[in-house]
Amino acid sequence: MPSRSVQDYLKAIYHFNEMGLPAKTSEIASLIGVSPPSVTEMMKKLEKRGYLQYTPYRGAYLTEEGWSAAEKVMRKHRLLERFLTDILGIDKEKVHEQACELEHSLSDEVEEALCRVLKHPDTCPDDGKMIPPCSKEVSSCLECVEMRRRVRKGRELVPLTALNVGEEGVIAFIRGGRAAVQRLMDMGLTQGTRVKVLASAPFNGPLELMVRGANLAIGRGLARRIFVKAATP
Amino acid sequence: MSQETSSKGEDDKKRRHIRIALAGNANVGKSVIFNQLTGLHQHIGNWPGKTVERAEGTLSYRGYTIDVLDLPGIYSLSTYSIEEVISRQYIAVEKPDVVVNVVDASVLERNLFFTIQLLEIAPRMVIALNQIDMAEKKGIKVNHEKLEKLLGVPVVPTIAPRNVGIEELVEKVIEVYEKDVRPLFTLKCGPEVEARIEKLSALLREIKSPYPPRWMAIKLLEGDEEVEKIVYSEKPELEQVVKALGAEIEEIHGHSVSSVIASERYNLANRIARECTEQLIRKRRGFIEKLEEATVHPVLGYMIMAVVVAALFYGVFRFGDFVTALLESLFDMVKVAYDGWFGTGFLATLIWDGIIEGLIAGITIALPYIIPFYIALSILEDSGYLPRIAFLMDAAMHKIGLHGKGFIPLILGFGCNVPAILGCRIMETDRERLICGFVASLIPCAATSVIVMGLVATYMGTNWAIALYILDFAIILLLGRIAFKAAPGEPVGLIMEMPAYRRPTISVTASKTWFRLQDFIFTAFPIMIAGNFVIQISSLLGLLDVAEKVMSPVIVGWLGLPAATGITLTFGILRKELTLILLASLMGTTNFAAVMTPVQMFVYSTVVMVYIPCIATIAVLIKEFGYKRTLIITLVEIGFAILLGGVLYRILGILF
Numbered sequence: 001m002p003s004r005s006v007q008d009y010l011k012a013i014y015h016f017n018e019m020g021l022p023a024k025t026s027e028i029a030s031l032i033g034v035s036p037p038s039v040t041e042m043m044k045k046l047e048k049r050g051y052l053q054y055t056p057y058r059g060a061y062l063t064e065e066g067w068s069a070a071e072k073v074m075r076k077h078r079l080l081e082r083f084l085t086d087i088l089g090i091d092k093e094k095v096h097e098q099a100c101e102l103e104h105s106l107s108d109e110v111e112e113a114l115c116r117v118l119k120h121p122d123t124c125p126d127d128g129k130m131i132p133p134c135s136k137e138v139s140s141c142l143e144c145v146e147m148r149r150r151v152r153k154g155r156e157l158v159p160l161t162a163l164n165v166g167e168e169g170v171i172a173f174i175r176g177g178r179a180a181v182q183r184l185m186d187m188g189l190t191q192g193t194r195v196k197v198l199a200s201a202p203f204n205g206p207l208e209l210m211v212r213g214a215n216l217a218i219g220r221g222l223a224r225r226i227f228v229k230a231a232t233p
Numbered sequence: 234m235s236q237e238t239s240s241k242g243e244d245d246k247k248r249r250h251i252r253i254a255l256a257g258n259a260n261v262g263k264s265v266i267f268n269q270l271t272g273l274h275q276h277i278g279n280w281p282g283k284t285v286e287r288a289e290g291t292l293s294y295r296g297y298t299i300d301v302l303d304l305p306g307i308y309s310l311s312t313y314s315i316e317e318v319i320s321r322q323y324i325a326v327e328k329p330d331v332v333v334n335v336v337d338a339s340v341l342e343r344n345l346f347f348t349i350q351l352l353e354i355a356p357r358m359v360i361a362l363n364q365i366d367m368a369e370k371k372g373i374k375v376n377h378e379k380l381e382k383l384l385g386v387p388v389v390p391t392i393a394p395r396n397v398g399i400e401e402l403v404e405k406v407i408e409v410y411e412k413d414v415r416p417l418f419t420l421k422c423g424p425e426v427e428a429r430i431e432k433l434s435a436l437l438r439e440i441k442s443p444y445p446p447r448w449m450a451i452k453l454l455e456g457d458e459e460v461e462k463i464v465y466s467e468k469p470e471l472e473q474v475v476k477a478l479g480a481e482i483e484e485i486h487g488h489s490v491s492s493v494i495a496s497e498r499y500n501l502a503n504r505i506a507r508e509c510t511e512q513l514i515r516k517r518r519g520f521i522e523k524l525e526e527a528t529v530h531p532v533l534g535y536m537i538m539a540v541v542v543a544a545l546f547y548g549v550f551r552f553g554d555f556v557t558a559l560l561e562s563l564f565d566m567v568k569v570a571y572d573g574w575f576g577t578g579f580l581a582t583l584i585w586d587g588i589i590e591g592l593i594a595g596i597t598i599a600l601p602y603i604i605p606f607y608i609a610l611s612i613l614e615d616s617g618y619l620p621r622i623a624f625l626m627d628a629a630m631h632k633i634g635l636h637g638k639g640f641i642p643l644i645l646g647f648g649c650n651v652p653a654i655l656g657c658r659i660m661e662t663d664r665e666r667l668i669c670g671f672v673a674s675l676i677p678c679a680a681t682s683v684i685v686m687g688l689v690a691t692y693m694g695t696n697w698a699i700a701l702y703i704l705d706f707a708i709i710l711l712l713g714r715i716a717f718k719a720a721p722g723e724p725v726g727l728i729m730e731m732p733a734y735r736r737p738t739i740s741v742t743a744s745k746t747w748f749r750l751q752d753f754i755f756t757a758f759p760i761m762i763a764g765n766f767v768i769q770i771s772s773l774l775g776l777l778d779v780a781e782k783v784m785s786p787v788i789v790g791w792l793g794l795p796a797a798t799g800i801t802l803t804f805g806i807l808r809k810e811l812t813l814i815l816l817a818s819l820m821g822t823t824n825f826a827a828v829m830t831p832v833q834m835f836v837y838s839t840v841v842m843v844y845i846p847c848i849a850t851i852a853v854l855i856k857e858f859g860y861k862r863t864l865i866i867t868l869v870e871i872g873f874a875i876l877l878g879g880v881l882y883r884i885l886g887i888l889f
């Protein structure tokens with residue numbers, strides 16, 4: 001099993017890769033709470049071990065091996081969060097830190113037992129994110145597997161916000177609450193639809209898109225959750 | 234349109250009564266058609282989400298009495314917004330005789346997505362293919378006969394503002410009603426989805442509900458909460474069936490059922506749209522396209538916005554200032570003539586001071602500013618610029634927990650707070666409507682601007698007026714931020730259509746301004762004159778002195794204002810203009826520099842800007858948010874205004 005600090009790094013990178021984004025040094029630094037130079041150093045180590053691929057100025061993506069290792073920790077973390085809230089009734093606000101402590105000492109056997117007791121949960125209580133399925137052939141939930149498949153494939157996918165003004169993309173999937181996703185689909189942003197970025201407001205403002213012959217303004221928060229395959233115009 | 238009155242028997246009359254509803258996407262021209270049909274004045278403008286409440290009107294045509302209903306614009310018959318729920322209930326439950334689906338020909342595909350959903354409920358229907366002129370400008374020609382054939386529903390091409398095709402539309406409505414034509418069109422999904430929809434709708438046949446079984450089946454698979462409630466309360470066992478069928482579809486497609494069905498609908502809409510549109514050689518819309526780009530540009534966009542807003546206020550101020558001066562000298566001559574005719578006896582003076590002066594003050598002080606203001610706002614609204622401002626301001630609006638669309642009602646608030654607060658319904662959740670409504674009630678309306686321009690700008694200079702506005706915006710931001718902290722939550726993300734720019738037409742601007750002006754004359758003038766009259770009488774009876782004494786600790790002691798302003802501020806609750814008009818009448822002069830120091834003017838204007846929503850605004854706040862919240866809003870604003878005024882008085886006292 002990788003060391004504790006390696007696990008923390010993998011988790012941080014996973015956090016970004018899960019959304020289809022590369023993990024940037026500065027972002028990892030602020031997430032774990034260490035200085036950027038030490039992140040760079042660690043990244044080099046991890047790359048040597050074959051956990052990730054790092055491109056300067058772009059960021060890091062986990063390799064297959066890194067992904068599995070990260071998922072294992074993530075899964076423990078999120079199962080623990082469920083356990084702490086559902087069974088022990090601890091406040092949602094407090095479970096994250098507790099889980100961070102406990103995850104490193106959780107054996108695979110206990111992990112399996114937790115999953116069974118919790119009746120194979122799909123999402124963690126903290127942020128509603130998917131709990132990665134266990135590495136065994138059996139999956140806890142269909143959608144979960146589906147999600148993982150998409151995200152993996154999704155390494156060639158980028159969020160809409162990554163496109164420049166004038167670029168086009170084809171929608172692969174949208175993450176987010178039911179209502180917002182439904183609304184975006186109603187406005188024509190269905191899977192497979194080609195969209196063009198017409199404008200992008202500064203200070204994290206919205207994007208203007210051309211969708212099915214109509215101009216739409218989409219808030220940045222929503223646009224981040226729309227994943228597209230970049231297309232040549 | 235030819236109008237006749239029917240003189241047939243009672244029976245016949247009943248038969249000849251038709252109820253129609255206008256439904257469609259936002260900003261397609263429903264309200265323009267409604268106004269053309271009924272002669273009423275529904276709010277129109279070039280931004281999505283103007284109609285927030287359904288409006289009713291009637292039309293007599295060839296012996297038919299036609300009740301017309303204007304619905305808010307919606308994009309789907311799901312449950313994303315309250316408008317969607319209301320509209321679909323209306324169409325399915327109250328069942329209008331004919332639904333007129335207004336469709337924007339220049340964005341046909343997206344509009345057909347909604348048409349397809351309407352067809353699933355299968356009401357009698359006519360499609361108004363509107364904005365064909367705009368479509369042509371974009372180089373799109375729609376073959377309406379083909380569209381009619383493909384959908385199996387009559388299609389009438391229209392250009393609503395020019396009244397093109399409206400009469401034909403009414404003819405078609407009557408025909409569809411008389412012949413009882415129902416659409417047979419259905420959305421056919423892929424076989425694996427279709428089989429499951431059929432299976433489920435067979436199980437839903439016996440459920441008592443206004444909706445057709447097939448439609449309910451689709452909605453259940455999509456996870457529609459309202460339909461779930463109807464169905465599961467009668468047949469709870471179906472919940473398991475729906476879950477299982479949904480899971481099967483998800484397994485086959487690897488996407489959620491609602492995503493699969495939305496894709497199916499859009500594929501169909503796309504096919505139909507492609508088949509009946511012809512892409513003409515694109516006409517050059519060079520300038521308009523450049524303008525579209527420039528106005529949302531990260532740098533240029535903000536510069537243009539600043540220039541537009543500055544030009545608006547400056548233009549209104551210069552124009553108003555000029556006309557006020559002109560009118561004042563005119564009325565001075567009238568006064569001389571009046572004195573010459575009637576002398577300066579008790580009655581003559583009472584009539585002049587009590588009635589005529591109120592009228593004159595209204596005309597000279599209010600109208601010269603308010604009319605250009607209305608015109609400017611109307612042009613801004615019709616051009617299609619407002620959604621661009623909303624786009625640019627989205628990030629800033631997040632600071633007060635709203636998304637950019639909330640900025641549109643705020644801009645309208647500069648005209649009048651009442652429509653602005655109603656307009657806050659374009660926000661999706663209650664929390665956001667409340668914050669937006671609160672902030673809108675703080676926006677200085679045209680009447681408030683009259684006071685700032687008439688006092689601060691005129692006697693202290695434009696810079697001080699600008700300073701006052703900046704101060705006010707800072708206060709609004711601060712109070713908005715506090716409201717956001719008091720009602721925390723993640724702002725809903727912005728999803729808004731950006732309409733194409735249009736040249737505002739003189740006729741629309743003129744009729745809108747005229748309509749608002751009429752409203753102003755018939756509601757505001759009587760109040761102003763009555764207010765003035767009451768003041769004059771009370772002054773004769775010596776009541777004012779008592780009132781002034783009671784209020785003087787706050788007004789004189791804390792705010793440092795002349796005692797008489799206590800009275801004007803109280804009457805200002807009726808209409809904010811009164812705070813200036815009555816001041817003129819109480820002080821006996823419109824030369825305010827003679828009776829107030831600059832500091833007093835500044836403090837007074839600030840208090841007027843913030844202190845209380847006027848009575849009409851309070852009424853609409855109660856309607857939208859209830860008594861309790863309105864009371865809190867009103868008290869907060871009064872308290873804050875007094876606090877701020879006193880502090881300002883002390884700070885400015887050091888400076889001057």
Ligand SMILES: Nc1nc2c(ncn2[C@@H]2O[C@H](COP(=O)(O)OP(=O)(O)OP(=O)(O)O)[C@@H](O)[C@H]2O)c(=O)[nH]1
Pocket residue numbers: 258259260261262263264265266276277278279280281282283284285305306307363364365366367391392393394615735
């Ligand atoms: N050129 C052109 N403009 C049109 C036509 N029909 C409507 N408009 C303009 O389109 C804009 C929107 O019209 P409205 O009637 O207010 O739209 P609505 O469907 O009621 O919109 P909401 O109430 O916001 O849902 C206005 O600026 C109209 O002047 C048309 O046929 N041609």
Ligand SMILES: [Mg+2]
Pocket residue numbers: 263264265275276283284303304305306
């Ligand atoms: Mg309307």
